[in-house]
Amino acid sequence: MSELVTGDAVVLELRPARLPSRALAAAIDLAVVFCVFMLVSVVVGIASVTLDEAAVAAIGVALFLLVLIGGPIAVETLSHGRSLGKLACGLRVVRDDGGPIRFRHALVRGAMGAVEILMTFGVVASIASLVSARGRRLGDVFAGTLVIRERVTAKRSVAVPPPPPWLVGRFSQLDLSAVPDELWLAIRQYLTRMHQLDPGVGRSMAARLADEVVSRTGIAPPQGIPAAAFLAAVVHERQARDARRVFAGGRGASSAAPVPVAGAPESAGIAGAVGFAAPGGAVTPAAFGGTVAPGASAGGAGSGAAEDAPRPPANTRRASRACRS
Secondary structure (H helix, E strand, C coil), rough: CCCEEECCEEEEEEEEECCCHHHHHHHHHHHHHHHHHHHHHHHHHCCCCCEEEEEEHHHHHHHHHHHHHHHHHHHHHHHCCCCHHHHHEEEEEEEEEEEEEEHHHHHHHHHHHHHHHHHHHHHHHHHHHHHCCCCCCCCHHHCEEEEEEECCCCCCCCCCCCCHHHHHHCCCCCCCCCCCCHHHHHHHHHHHHHHCCHHHHHHHHHHHHHHHHHHHHCCCCCCCHHHHHHHHHCCCCCHHHHHHHHHHHHHHHHHHCCCCCCCCHHHHHHHHHHHCCCCCCCCHHHHCCCCCCCCCCHHHHHHHHHEEEECCHHHHHHHHHHHHH
């Protein structure tokens, strides 16, 4: 990949075409040009039967210049760098700054192509393309152009690798609200491509991203945790929170709020709201992290409370019996 900086300080990631694709495109173009040249030569030869040999030779030279050299120049100028062979191979000729070529660029490329392709059967062009870092032949060097690939094979999206098992859930209390989306995107791109990077470059990039996360969250990772593992754990924690938020929202929309039991204590209503209320409105000690004595149950707890209730005074009991009699 070639990074070119335009006048507006915009970095263009251009993919230069290599020798195999360029050779195939040139072979297609030459086959088409030679077919047109032979067809035009036959027609002109039939029409110039009555002319002398000097006129026929002059017509032959003119046909060579117009068809074999002028033809590709006209095609590249009108199509902005896409001849028939380049169109078939997904290539295009552009300027060094990424812009479309003009007539002067096509003229220099065509004139040099007559020397390095036609007269040397492509040997000079092949050597120059192999030596050049961006696969340019001499015509591209003198014209200030570059042949790039326009069609690139689409790659499947790569999932973010999971963190080590001993780091899953370790950063559940981390505040990630201050981390911007641009930093999350940079971390995801690094994690999906870290195996393609040079080890030293990958470690320095992971350390820089981890420092940015620490500066946003205010909490440094424990000692001994690699920066890449820390980033993977943080991304996993963010994805887990997003998933819980989505699922919790769906459950909250589909479920009705619990109704407190009439006559039950307020604490029983709170326990019932979180799903720990025992039948009948009684609250089990386990709902608050307590323990229940062996053999005790909700019903037993209720009967014991009834037996321990204070009895009315004796005179009150006698008065009530007298009234009933």
